[in-house]
Structures are given as C-alpha cells and as structure tokens.
Amino acid sequence: MNVLKFGGTSVKSVENIKKVIAIILNHRQNGDVIGAVVLSAMSGVTNQLIEIGRMAAVSNPDYLELIRGIEERHFNVIKGLIPIKEQSKVFGRVRGTVNELEDLLRGVSLIRELSDRTMDLVMSFGERLSCLVISECLKSKGVPARFCDARELIKTDAQFSMAEVDDQTTNQLIRNYFATIGTDLPIVTGFIGSTANNETTTLGRGGSDYTASILGAALNANYIDIWTDVDGMMTADPRKVPNAFNIPTITYAEAMELSHFGAKVIYPPTLQPAFAKNIPIRILNTFNADHEGTVISRTADRRDFTITGISSIDDIVLVNIQGSGMIGVAGVSAKLFSTLAHYKISVILISQASSEHSICFAIEPRNADRVREILEAEFATEIAHGHIDNISIERDLSIIATVGEGMKKSSGIAGKLFSVLGKNGVNIIAIAQGSSEINISVVINKNNLSKALNAMHNVFFQSEARILNLYLVGAGLIGRTLLKQIESQYEFLRTEKLLRICLVGVSNTKKMLLDPKGIDLSDWQDRLMNEGVTTSLPAFVEKLKDYNLPNSVFIDCTADKDIPLFYEPLLNANVSIVTPNKVANSGSYAEYKRLQRATVRRGVKFLYETNVGAGLPIINTLQGLMTSGDRFLKIEAILSGTLSYIFNTYKPGVSFASVVREAKEKGFTEPDPREDLSGMDVARKILILAREAGFELEPSDVTINNLLPESCISAPSIPAFFEELDTNNAYFENLLQAAEGRNEKLRYVATFENGKVTIELRAVGFDHPFYSLSGADNIISFTTERYKERPLVIKGPGAGAEVTATGVFADVVSIGSYLA
Ligand SMILES: NC(=O)c1ccc[n+]([C@@H]2O[C@H](COP(=O)([O-])OP(=O)(O)OC[C@H]3O[C@@H](n4cnc5c(N)ncnc54)[C@H](O)[C@@H]3O)[C@@H](O)[C@H]2O)c1
Ligand SMILES: N[C@@H](CCO)C(=O)O
Numbered sequence: 178m179n180v181l182k183f184g185g186t187s188v189k190s191v192e193n194i195k196k197v198i199a200i201i202l203n204h205r206q207n208g209d210v211i212g213a214v215v216l217s218a219m220s221g222v223t224n225q226l227i228e229i230g231r232m233a234a235v236s237n238p239d240y241l242e243l244i245r246g247i248e249e250r251h252f253n254v255i256k257g258l259i260p261i262k263e264q265s266k267v268f269g270r271v272r273g274t275v276n277e278l279e280d281l282l283r284g285v286s287l288i289r290e291l292s293d294r295t296m297d298l299v300m301s302f303g304e305r306l307s308c309l310v311i312s313e314c315l316k317s318k319g320v321p322a323r324f325c326d327a328r329e330l331i332k333t334d335a336q337f338s339m340a341e342v343d344d345q346t347t348n349q350l351i352r353n354y355f356a357t358i359g360t361d362l363p364i365v366t367g368f369i370g371s372t373a374n375n376e377t378t379t380l381g382r383g384g385s386d387y388t389a390s391i392l393g394a395a396l397n398a399n400y401i402d403i404w405t406d407v408d409g410m411m412t413a414d415p416r417k418v419p420n421a422f423n424i425p426t427i428t429y430a431e432a433m434e435l436s437h438f439g440a441k442v443i444y445p446p447t448l449q450p451a452f453a454k455n456i457p458i459r460i461l462n463t464f465n466a467d468h469e470g471t472v473i474s475r476t477a478d479r480r481d482f483t484i485t486g487i488s489s490i491d492d493i494v495l496v497n498i499q500g501s502g503m504i505g506v507a508g509v510s511a512k513l514f515s516t517l518a519h520y521k522i523s524v525i526l527i528s529q530a531s532s533e534h535s536i537c538f539a540i541e542p543r544n545a546d547r548v549r550e551i552l553e554a555e556f557a558t559e560i561a562h563g564h565i566d567n568i569s570i571e572r573d574l575s576i577i578a579t580v581g582e583g584m585k586k587s588s589g590i591a592g593k594l595f596s597v598l599g600k601n602g603v604n605i606i607a608i609a610q611g612s613s614e615i616n617i618s619v620v621i622n623k624n625n626l627s628k629a630l631n632a633m634h635n636v637f638f639q640s641e642a643r644i645l646n647l648y649l650v651g652a653g654l655i656g657r658t659l660l661k662q663i664e665s666q667y668e669f670l671r672t673e674k675l676l677r678i679c680l681v682g683v684s685n686t687k688k689m690l691l692d693p694k695g696i697d698l699s700d701w702q703d704r705l706m707n708e709g710v711t712t713s714l715p716a717f718v719e720k721l722k723d724y725n726l727p728n729s730v731f732i733d734c735t736a737d738k739d740i741p742l743f744y745e746p747l748l749n750a751n752v753s754i755v756t757p758n759k760v761a762n763s764g765s766y767a768e769y770k771r772l773q774r775a776t777v778r779r780g781v782k783f784l785y786e787t788n789v790g791a792g793l794p795i796i797n798t799l800q801g802l803m804t805s806g807d808r809f810l811k812i813e814a815i816l817s818g819t820l821s822y823i824f825n826t827y828k829p830g831v832s833f834a835s836v837v838r839e840a841k842e843k844g845f846t847e848p849d850p851r852e853d854l855s856g857m858d859v860a861r862k863i864l865i866l867a868r869e870a871g872f873e874l875e876p877s878d879v880t881i882n883n884l885l886p887e888s889c890i891s892a893p894s895i896p897a898f899f900e901e902l903d904t905n906n907a908y909f910e911n912l913l914q915a916a917e918g919r920n921e922k923l924r925y926v927a928t929f930e931n932g933k934v935t936i937e938l939r940a941v942g943f944d945h946p947f948y949s950l951s952g953a954d955n956i957i958s959f960t961t962e963r964y965k966e967r968p969l970v971i972k973g974p975g976a977g978a979e980v981t982a983t984g985v986f987a988d989v990v991s992i993g994s995y996l997a
C-alpha cells in the first residue's frame with residue numbers, strides 16, 4: 178500500500194490534473210493499492226491567499242478580485258473534468274467553501290488585524306479547495322474518492338504557521354479514520370492540521386510532503402510517493418549546473434543534508450516519520466511518469482561516485498566575533514549561541530579555529546543588522562574591556578556543500594574540493610565539516626558560486642567529461658585550423674579523454690561572438706558573421722570575466738602587439754592562456770618574468786609551445802631539461818620556416834617575390850612577411866629560447882641580420898612590399914646564385930652561446946648538418962651539460978597551419994588534463 182502526494186504544479190491546471198488522475202487510475206489498474214492521496218493547493222494559490230489576507234487586513238477591497246480568480250480556477254477544473262450533469266452540485270460546494278473564506282476575510286477587514294492563527298486558517302482554503310474539486314473529478318471517473326480534511330487527523334500544538342505535530346494523537350486518529358472508510362480512497366488536504374481546540378494550523382511551507390509522510394508512517398505504507406515536477410533529486414541544481422543528473426538512490430541522511438542546503442525537492446521534516454518506520458520515499462515526476470525518480474531509504478545502492486550531490490545556499494552573511502579575551506575562556510560560545518537562540522536566529526554554519534581566537538557563523542542576510550545589534554549589546558562589557566575586538570559582518574557570500582555517505586572515512590575528497598576551487602581562483606572564506614563526515618561546507622564569494630558549483634560537479638562526477646571553456650581571439654589561418662581540428666577530435670576527446678571542449682568566444686579583427694552556452698564548432702563562422710558584434714578586446718575580456726566560467730582558456734592566435742597587454746590580468750583572473758603569438762615572450766624581460774610569476778602565483782597555465790618551431794616539441798623539451806637540472810651551453814638553430822622554404826625552393830631565373838608569395842600562400846609566413854624576411858621573427862624565437870634556458874636577455878641584446886633592402890621594409894602596405902620585392906629581384910638573385918656557385922646552401926642561423934646571441938646568413942656546404950633541410954624545416958640543436966658530446970637535435974616542419982594548430986591544440990589539451 179502506498180501513499181501518494183501530488184504537489185502544486187501537478188494540480189495547477191485541467192491539463193495537469195488529467196495526468197494526476199491517469200497516474201491514480203494506472204495504479205488501480207495495476208492492482209497497486211493506494212492508501213491515501215495527499216494534495217497541495219493549486220500552484221500559486223497559497224501565495225495569493227497570503228496576499229489576500231494582507232490586503233484584507235488593511236481593508237483593501239481588491240482582495241475580492243483575487244478571490245474571484247481562485248474560485249474561477251477551481252470552476253474551470255470542474256468544467257474541464259466533470260460531466261455537465263454532475264457539475265452544479267460541485268459548483269455549489271466550491272461556492273460554499275469560498276463563501277466561508279469571504280466571511281472570514283470580511284471579519285479580518287473589519288478588525289484590521291491578521292494574526293498567525295487567522296493566516297493559517299486563510300491558507301487552509303487552498304488545499305481544501307483543490308482536494309474538494311479533485312476528489313469529485315475522481316468520483317466521476319469511477320474512483321471511490323472521498324474528500325478528507327486533514328484537520329480532523331493531524332493534531333498539532335499552537336505554533337501557528339509552523340506547528341509541531343502531536344504524533345501519538347495523530348497516529349491514533351489516522352488509524353481510527355482509516356478503519357472506518359473501507360475501500361474508499363481518501364483525498365487528503367496537505368499542509369494543514371489543527372490544535373486540540375480545533376483551531377487550524379499549518380505545518381510550514383512544503384508541509385504537504387510532511388502530511389504524506391505522517392500518513393504513510395501511521396499506516397505502515399510500503400512507499401511514500403512524492404509526485405512533483407522534476408525527475409527526482411539531482412546531483413546539483415540543474416538551473417545552476419546544466420550537467421546535473423538524477424540520483425537514483427539516496428539515504429535519508431543525505432537527502433536531509435541536500436534539502437537543508439537548498440535542494441527544494443523535498444521538505445526536510447518529511448524524512449523523519451519515514452525514516453523512523455523505514456519506509457522508502459520515492460520522488461517521482463508527474464510529467465514524466467515513467468522516469469525512475471529517486472528512492473530515499475536507509476541504504477543507497479552501489480555508488481559510482483564518492484559524493485552524492487552538491488548543494489548551495491546562495492545568499493548568506495558571515496558574522497565573525499573575535500578577540501584575545503576569547504582564548505581559553507569557557508562560556509563565550511555558550512553565551513553567543515544561547516543569545517542567538519533566544520532571538521530565534523537560525524545559524525546555518527559554524528566554524529572556529531582551535532586557536533579559539535575567533536568564531537564565525539553564517540546566517541540569513543535579513544538577520545545581519547539585528548544580529549550585530551544583539552551581539553554588541555550582549556557583549557558590551559567584553560567589548561568595552563577589549564576582550565572582544567569587534568563583531569564584523571561579511572556579506573554577499575554563498576555556501577556550497579558536498580554531501581554523501583561515501584565521504585565517510587574516505588580520504589582525498591577535501592583535497593579534491595580545495596584543489597578544484599583553487600585552480601579556478603575561488604577563494605575559500607570559511608570551512609565546516611561535521612564529524613558525521615557526510616557534508617563538507619565551504620563559504621565563498623557569491624559571484625563565484627556558479628563557477629564553483631560547475632567546476633566541483635565536473636571533478637566529482639567523473640563519468641561526465643570535464644569541460645574546458647575556450648575563448649579564441651584571432652580566427653585567422655591558425656585559429657580556423659585549430660577549430661577544425663578540435664571539431665574533428667571532439668567526440669574522441671569527450672569519450673576517450675573525458676574532455677569536453679566548449680567554444681565560448683571567438684573573434685577576428687572585425688567581429689566577435691560570445692555565448693556562454695557554447696558555440697557549435699560546425700557553424701561558428703556563420704554565427705560569427707551573422708550574430709557577431711564589432712570587435713573590442715576590452716569588451717571581450719569583460720564578458721569572459723563576467724561569465725566567470727570554470728576551466729577557462731584564452732587563446733591568442735593573432736600576431737597583435739596589444740593583446741598580450743591582457744595576459745597578466747587574465748592570468749590573475751585564473752584564466753589559462755595558450756598562444757602561438759610571440760610578442761609577449763619577446764618583449765622586455767620584466768614583462769616575460771611577470772607573466773611567468775603570475776602563472777605560478779595563480780596556479781594557472783601559460784603555454785606557448787608554438788612560439789618556436791610551430792608544433793615541434795622544442796619549448797617543452799627545453800623546459801624538461803631545465804627543470805631536471807641540465808645546463809645549456811649552446812643553442813644553434815634554424816628557426817624560420819619561411820626562410821627555409823625560400824632558400825630550399827628558390828631557383829635562379831625565378832622571381833624571388835613569387836617564392837615569398839608562395840610561402841605566404843602555404844601559410845608559413847607571419848601575417849606580415851617582412852617579420853620573417855627582416856629576421857625579426859627569428860630574433861624573437863632565439864630570444865625566447867635563451868630566456869627559457871635561464872638567461873636574462875633583452876631584445877636589445879639581439880642584433881637582427883636583416884635580409885631586406887630598406888625600400889622593402891618601409892613599403893606602406895603588404896601589397897606595396899611585394900611590388901618593392903619585385904623591383905629588387907637582382908639583389909636576391911645575386912645572393913642566392915653566389916652560394917649556388919659554391920655548391921652551398923643559404924641558411925639563416927641563430928646561435929646562442931656564452932650568453933650572446935648571433936644571427937647570421939650563412940652559406941653551408943653539404944657536410945654541414947644544416948645543409949640537408951628541406952621544405953619549411955626548422956632544426957634546433959641543444960648542447961647541454963648532459964648532451965655535450967653529441968647535441969640533442971630536433972628537426973622537422975617548423976611552420977604551416979596544420980602543424981602549428983596541432984601544437985596549440987596539444988597545449989589546450991594539456992591544460993584540460995591539468996585542470997582535471
Ligand atoms: N603560420 C604559422 O606557421 C605559424 C607558426 C607558429 C606561430 N604562428 C603565429 O600564429 C599567429 C597567427 O598566425 P596566422 O598565420 O594564423 O595569421 P593570420 O593573419 O592568418 O591570422 C591572424 C588573425 O588574427 C586576427 N586578428 C588580428 N588582430 C586581432 C585583434 N586585435 N582582435 C581579434 N582578431 C585579430 C586577424 O583578423 C586574423 O584573422 C601569429 O602570431 C604567428 O606568429 C604562426
Ligand atoms: N612565420 C613563422 C611561423 C612559425 O613561427 C616561420 O616562418 O617560421
């Protein structure tokens with residue numbers, strides 16, 4: 178035998194009530210015995226009744242309008258669900274009940290007073306009306322339904338609005354009543370009860386769940402089914418954490434912790450009677466009746482995860498009371514908390530460090546000012562004597578709690594929690610864990626709530642892929658290729674690497690598009706074109722900070738000199754950066770160092786493998802040698818893919834400019850090819866390598882060996898530059914032919930040795946290791962303490978869209994693994 182309860186949305190409209198009736202009929206057809214059905218008021222009605230009461234208390238006659246509205250809604254149910262010839266009798270009963278309500282309010286309006294006692298009576302009409310109407314609907318469908326006013330069964334004390342149930346009397350009355358009704362199905366008003374003197378009381382908002390549990394316990398039901406509008410309890414609030422999912426089984430204690438912490442699926446007192454009788458409570462969805470929902474019972478089934486759910490209280494304040502006079506003095510906390518109890522201030526969380534120097538506790542914001550006054554008065558003497566310094570209040574905070582019996586005696590959970598918050602730059606203000614070990618609560622700034630919830634959900638519920646939120650600036654050759662590569666690897670990363678890449682922002686010089694829900698990788702170009710707004714990097718970064726998404730990565734795929742100005746603020750906001758752009762690392766040494774320090778300080782990543790040799794593992798190799806304690810003696814390298822290509826491809830008689838054009842078309846050159854031909858690009862790369870090898874070098878320490886005649890350098894635009902190149906063909910032809918004549922090849926070689934950089938155009942013979950390069954190859958040879966006899970050599974294509982995007986991609990994925 179089961180007790181069924183349907184909430185306000187389930188009985189909100191004709192449409193919804195049809196679903197409720199179908200569920201009841203279905204049970205009966207399957208032979209499942211229903212002991213009782215408990216109903217809430219139609220959704221919105223209780224709030225309206227409160228408003229009506231308040232209006233009447235100030236003699237505002239508009240309340241009559243609201244009453245008509247409530248009557249109308251119930252009439253509509255009758256019209257929609259009861260055959261015409263049976264309707265008038267039911268209309269009459271509804272009208273009779275509504276008249277009773279009107280009489281009551283007329284009285285309120287006359288004496289202009291609304292006590293909690295009267296308010297409870299006013300509120301009782303919501304459930305009385307819904308049960309009246311729906312029991313008649315059921316009767317007309319052949320169910321032997323019977324309206325049951327719970328005020329005759331549930332006896333309480335006289336704490337109006339929040340009455341305590343007298344279990345013994347109530348249980349007896351319930352059993353007596355059920356002994357008399359045979360096979361009739363009582364449709365019981367939720368939420369309400371009455372005192373020994375038959376005054377109407379209510380059991381607290383959400384109390385209809387409680388009514389069902391009281392009935393179920395008294396009747397020894399097999400199940401108490403709470404039918405609501407969600408698929409049971411979820412691992413987190415799905416409005417805040419889109420990846421939250423249903424929890425199939427949960428213990429009473431866990432459900433209690435989660436519902437105390439804002440998961441409003443079940444009213445906490447409901448759990449007690451069910452727990453005492455060991456009756457499982459099922460949370461089910463009226464609008465998705467086939468879903469298994471959540472079963473709350475003493476033991477939960479085998480668990481896939483160490484924690485069961487994450488919950489939050491979105492808005493709290495923290496009160497801190499501190500002073501040297503508190504150390505080792507007994508009674509301070511007794512006085513503190515008994516004072517709070519005396520004023521009925523509910524304390525949500527308490528934390529005291531063992532130094533005993535301070536105690537802090539969380540309360541609802543509406544109590545903040547009052548609590549300060551109360552405590553300042555109560556501790557006036559201690560404050561005057563300086564034993565207590567002050568009472569401070571910190572606002573705009575939230576509490577996040579991880580809940581689960583699986584946390585008991587299992588280590589590493591707090592570590593995981595703090596590490597994920599740390600990596601996402603969420604500062605922890607206070608911590609509390611009870612020795613029951615089923616709840617770890619942390620207090621954080623409210624503006625980090627959504628980020629923290631999502632990041633935590635992501636690490637604790639590992640079967641889901643971790644999200645990496647990408648912001649890409651510069652959708653040019655490399656940027657576009659990167660997005661294409663990510664698109665084609667998306668499923669692999671999600672299923673095999675448990676990494677879900679979400680593009681949140683993208684921009685080129687003209688337009689930018691940001692969407693925190695994610696931009697589909699298959700149509701980002703169309704969306705950027707159609708929905709994009711004029712690019713503004715400050716606005717882009719502002720939005721990024723505003724969204725405050727976990728695991729955010731900023732990718733700079735431009736060669737822009739201004740974008741790096743945003744790197745440090747981004748790192749400080751705990752956003753990782755990946756870039757092929759060399760500008761930041763080849764500016765002043767101080768700036769280079771500042772970025773390095775910011776990453777260490779904030780625990781985020783700044784990765785730039787493609788600054789040198791595109792996707793070739795040069796920077797990673799160098800860093801590996803450095804961190805393992807090797808020392809660099811010499812770096813000798815060919816670092817320009819563009820120049821390699823030109824020197825490997827140029828044949829006398831061909832126009833030099835056309836070879837440069839080819840290099841540009843193949844995607845080897847910088848956006849402005851003069852950066853390559855002037856030697857600037859190589860200068861940047863060797864400077865970066867020297868710095869990575871531990872040397873403090875400034876750009877002025879690197880002399881560029883420029884290959885271009887002045888007229889080419891000073892051309893006003895890139896097309897003009899190419900024209901200028903054409904006119905200088907003879908210059909390059911001579912250069913190349915001279916080498917060719919000696920059977921040598923031209924190589925643009927950068928060397929770092931003894932703290933000095935040299936860059937020179939060399940002609941090398943076939944016995945030189947750099948002779949045999951082809952295409953756009955780079956070659957880097959590291960001579961170190963450990964690689965002294967024979968240097969460590971890395972060689973391969975050092976420019977081009979695919980290989981560069983691959984390097985950027987690998988950096989992005991490595992951040993994904995780090996954050997996980
Ligand atoms: N091409 C290669 O082989 C290679 C190899 C290693 C590193 N890189 C580096 O990759 C970066 C990009 O190179 P590319 O070949 O893709 O160049 P590209 O010219 O094709 O792309 C650059 C893109 O950045 C955009 N952009 C420039 N300034 C911007 C701004 N302020 N805001 C938004 N967008 C802006 C441009 O509109 C363009 O779409 C450069 O820093 C380059 O040095 C390239
Ligand atoms: N323009 C660069 C790309 C790699 O950084 C080159 O030619 O080497």
Ligand code: NA
Nearest residue numbers: 786789791793
């Ligand atoms: Na590289």
